[in-house]
Amino acid sequence: MESQGEPAASPRGTKRKASDDLPRGSRKIQPLAQDVINKIAAGEIIVAPVHALKELIENSVDAGATQLEVVVKDGGLKLLQITDNGHGIDKDDLSLLCERFTTSKLKAFEDLQSIETYGFRGEALASISHIAHLTVVTRTAESSCAWRAQYADGKLVPPKPGQSAEPKSQAGRQGTQITVEDLFYSIPTRRRAFRSHSEEYAKIIDMVGRHAIHCAHVGFSCKKHGESARSLQIPVNASTVDRIRAVHGTQIANEVVHWTTSNERWGFKADAWVSNANYSVKKTILLLFINHRAVESSAIKKAIDATYATFLPKGGHPFVYLSLEIEPNRVDVNVHPTKREVNFLNEDEIIEAICDEIRSELAKVDTSRTFLTQTLLPGSRLDTPARSAKKSGQPSPDIPSIGGAPKFTPKTPAQRPYENNLVRTDAKSRKITTMFTPTHIGEAGSSHQASRAPPDEMEYERTDREYTSCKLVSIRDLRQEVREAMHNELTDVFSELIFIGVVDIRRRIAAIQSGVKLFLVDYGMVSNEYFYQVGLTDFMNFGRLRLDPPLNLRELLEIGAAYEREQSQTIQDEDSMDQGEEIDWDEVVETVMQQLIARREMLTEYLMIDISEDGELGSLPLLVKGYTPSMAKLPTFLLRLGPHVDWTDEKQCFQTFLTELASFYTPEALPSAPDPVDSAQVQMEDAEIVGRRNELAKAVEHVLFPAFRGRIVATKGLLKGVVEIANLKGLYRVFERC
Incomplete structure (x- = not known):
C-alpha cells in the first residue's frame, strides 16, 4: 500500500535521472579527504595478513638481514611480528618511515627501469599504519641504543596519552623488529571476512616458505605466538635442496633436478629446481621469482603444465621452483599495487626457452623412472585354499561338511587368479x-x-606372583580412550x-x-x-627387569641433569633470542629424588619399580620379553618423572607416567x-x-x-x-x- 501524499518508491535498481530534484551543490566533484585516500590505498595494498607479511619480509631482505623470525597470533590479525638482524633504521628517518611514498630506493621515475630491490614505492608501512597499530624497534650499527616508535595513520603517536610522540630509547640488538597488532581494526567488515585463523596462518607459512627457498644465506623461522615449537625453521647455511625438504617434504626433495639456462638475445637467466617424472601431485606447485620478487604468472604456469603433461600420469602435476633474472630495463614492475604481477618483454620467447629446457631435463631423467612393486620370486608357488585343503586331506572350503557327510556343490568354472591380487x-x-x-x-x-662377541642371552625366571585384576577407574577410562x-x-x-x-x-x-x-x-x-x-x-602385572647390582638413583639423576643442561645450552646458543631463566639443576635432582623415594611404595605396587629408602634403584618394569630398552636413556627417563608426571591427579599421573615409560622403551x-x-x-x-x-x-x-x-x-x-x-x-x- 502507498501512503497518500508520498511518491511511490522507485523500483529496486532504477537509475536516478538527472532531472530529479537534488540539493544544490550535491553533484559537484570534490577531492576526497586525505584520510579516506590513505585507507583506500591501504585496502589495495594490504588485502590480507599474508600481504602485510610479504611486504615486511621484502623490506628485511632489502636491509641485508641474514636471519628473520616471524611470530603470528590468530592468523596475523591479532599479531604479526617480524624480527631481523639487518642494517636498521636511523633515528632521524623514523619520523618519515610511515608517510606515503617515502623511500630510499627510488628518486626519479626513470629509476623504475633499473630497480633491483623488492620494495620501491614506500607504501607498505604507510598502508599498514592506517589499518593497524604499528610499532617499530630498530638499531643501526653506529647507534649506541635501539629506538622504539609507534605509528597511527602514517604519523608518530605517543605510546600513552599525554606523552611525547618522539621515539624512545631502549636496549636492543642491531636490526629491526616490526610489530603489527589488530590488523584491519579500522575496517571491521574486512576483518569479519576472514573466517579461519588456521587458513590465514597456512597462507603465511606458504609465503615464508617461498622466500626461505629463494633467499639463500638467509635463515627463516615462523611460529605461533605463545608456542615454543616452530612451524618452520630454515638454517642460514641450508642448501636449496634442504630448504625444499624443510618446506615441502622429503618426497619432493628426493625427486628434484637442477638446471640453469640463459639467452643474451632475450636478456634473461633462469635457475630452477623441478620435479622429475617419478613425482606428481594433484595440483601444480609453482614458486616463481622474477628478479628475486615473488610473483604469479598464469602464462608460465599453463606452459609448464602443458610441458609436463607428456611425462606425468593423467591428473599429475609437478613441483617447480623457478628464479628468473631479466634485464631490469625489460621489466615493468609497477603494474600491480601488491607487486604480485610484472610485465616483461619477449614473454613468449622466454617461456618457450624455459619449457624446452624442462623437456630436455625430463627426457634425461625419464630413462631412469622407477616403480615399486612386489613380485613372486622364482620357484615359489601360490597356495590357494583348495590346494591347501588337498595337501592336508581336509574338505575343500567349497565343500562344507554337515553332520559328517560331505555335501557337494555344483561345480563352477575355475577362474584364473589375476596377478595384481x-x-x-x-x-x-x-x-x-x-x-x-x-x-x-x-x-x-x-x-x-x-x-664382536655375541651379547649375553637374557635370563628369565618365573615367580609365584598371581595375576592382579586392575579395577582402577582411571586405568579403565584411559583404555576406553584408546579404543575410541x-x-x-x-x-x-x-x-x-x-x-x-x-x-x-x-x-x-x-x-x-x-x-x-x-x-x-x-x-x-x-x-x-x-x-x-x-x-x-x-598395569600392575608387569614383569621385573632386575638391576644387579642396584644403581644409585642420585648418580643417575645427576647424569640426566648434565645431559639436559648441555641440551638446553645448545638450544640457547642456536637461538639467542630465547633466553629463559637459569635452571638450578642441583635443586631439580634433589626434588625429583625426594619425589621418587616418597612414592616408592606406589611405584613398587603398580609399576614394579623398586627404590630403597637409601635411594638404590633395584628394578624396572619389563613390558615385553626379548627386548630391553636402551639403558643410555635411563637417566633422562628418571629425571623426567619429576616435572613431566602429574603426581596430584590419579588419572593424569598414570597417563603421564606411562607416556614417559613408553618413550623410554621406544x-x-x-x-x-x-x-x-x-x-x-x-x-x-x-x-x-x-x-x-x-x-x-x-x-x-x-x-x-x-x-x-x-x-x-x-x-x-x-x-x-x-x-x-x-x-x-x-x-x-x-x-x-x-
Whole structure:
C-alpha cells in the first residue's frame, strides 16, 4: 500500500535521472579527504595478513638481514611480528618511515627501469599504519641504543596519552623488529571476512616458505605466538635442496633436478629446481621469482603444465621452483599495487626457452623412472585354499561338511587368479633382505661383527606372583580412550603385516607389506603407542627387569641433569633470542629424588619399580620379553618423572607416567651404517655403535613388529607415521598405460 501524499518508491535498481530534484551543490566533484585516500590505498595494498607479511619480509631482505623470525597470533590479525638482524633504521628517518611514498630506493621515475630491490614505492608501512597499530624497534650499527616508535595513520603517536610522540630509547640488538597488532581494526567488515585463523596462518607459512627457498644465506623461522615449537625453521647455511625438504617434504626433495639456462638475445637467466617424472601431485606447485620478487604468472604456469603433461600420469602435476633474472630495463614492475604481477618483454620467447629446457631435463631423467612393486620370486608357488585343503586331506572350503557327510556343490568354472591380487603368504619364503650383501643390512652386520662377541642371552625366571585384576577407574577410562581413537583400517594393516626390512635406522623407518600394499612405517612412533598400550593392558602385572647390582638413583639423576643442561645450552646458543631463566639443576635432582623415594611404595605396587629408602634403584618394569630398552636413556627417563608426571591427579599421573615409560622403551635412533664402499669409514666406526645397531635391527624384526601384528590397536594419531608407497593394483594400471 502507498501512503497518500508520498511518491511511490522507485523500483529496486532504477537509475536516478538527472532531472530529479537534488540539493544544490550535491553533484559537484570534490577531492576526497586525505584520510579516506590513505585507507583506500591501504585496502589495495594490504588485502590480507599474508600481504602485510610479504611486504615486511621484502623490506628485511632489502636491509641485508641474514636471519628473520616471524611470530603470528590468530592468523596475523591479532599479531604479526617480524624480527631481523639487518642494517636498521636511523633515528632521524623514523619520523618519515610511515608517510606515503617515502623511500630510499627510488628518486626519479626513470629509476623504475633499473630497480633491483623488492620494495620501491614506500607504501607498505604507510598502508599498514592506517589499518593497524604499528610499532617499530630498530638499531643501526653506529647507534649506541635501539629506538622504539609507534605509528597511527602514517604519523608518530605517543605510546600513552599525554606523552611525547618522539621515539624512545631502549636496549636492543642491531636490526629491526616490526610489530603489527589488530590488523584491519579500522575496517571491521574486512576483518569479519576472514573466517579461519588456521587458513590465514597456512597462507603465511606458504609465503615464508617461498622466500626461505629463494633467499639463500638467509635463515627463516615462523611460529605461533605463545608456542615454543616452530612451524618452520630454515638454517642460514641450508642448501636449496634442504630448504625444499624443510618446506615441502622429503618426497619432493628426493625427486628434484637442477638446471640453469640463459639467452643474451632475450636478456634473461633462469635457475630452477623441478620435479622429475617419478613425482606428481594433484595440483601444480609453482614458486616463481622474477628478479628475486615473488610473483604469479598464469602464462608460465599453463606452459609448464602443458610441458609436463607428456611425462606425468593423467591428473599429475609437478613441483617447480623457478628464479628468473631479466634485464631490469625489460621489466615493468609497477603494474600491480601488491607487486604480485610484472610485465616483461619477449614473454613468449622466454617461456618457450624455459619449457624446452624442462623437456630436455625430463627426457634425461625419464630413462631412469622407477616403480615399486612386489613380485613372486622364482620357484615359489601360490597356495590357494583348495590346494591347501588337498595337501592336508581336509574338505575343500567349497565343500562344507554337515553332520559328517560331505555335501557337494555344483561345480563352477575355475577362474584364473589375476596377478595384481597375488600376495605372498608364506613367511618362510625368500625375503628381499637376503638379496643384499652382508654389509648392506643391519642384521648381518659389518666387518666389525665377526670380531664382536655375541651379547649375553637374557635370563628369565618365573615367580609365584598371581595375576592382579586392575579395577582402577582411571586405568579403565584411559583404555576406553584408546579404543575410541582406534582406526579400523590401519589396525587391519598391522594385523596382516609382513616385515620387509629396516630402511633407515637413524630416522627409525621400516618397510612392511600388508595385502597388496607396501608401506613405510615410523617404527619409533608405532613403538611409542604400542608400549603405552602395553602399559595400560598389563598395569600392575608387569614383569621385573632386575638391576644387579642396584644403581644409585642420585648418580643417575645427576647424569640426566648434565645431559639436559648441555641440551638446553645448545638450544640457547642456536637461538639467542630465547633466553629463559637459569635452571638450578642441583635443586631439580634433589626434588625429583625426594619425589621418587616418597612414592616408592606406589611405584613398587603398580609399576614394579623398586627404590630403597637409601635411594638404590633395584628394578624396572619389563613390558615385553626379548627386548630391553636402551639403558643410555635411563637417566633422562628418571629425571623426567619429576616435572613431566602429574603426581596430584590419579588419572593424569598414570597417563603421564606411562607416556614417559613408553618413550623410554621406544627404540633409540642410531647413526646409519657408512657406505660399505668407503672402507676407511667402515673401519673407523665405533664397534659399540655397530653392535647396538645390529641388536636393534634384530629386535625390530623379530620382537617389535611381531608384537605389533599381534596386539596393537592402531589409533588415528598413527596415520602420520604410516605412508603407503606402492599399491600393486595401482602399479598394474600404470604398466597398462606405459
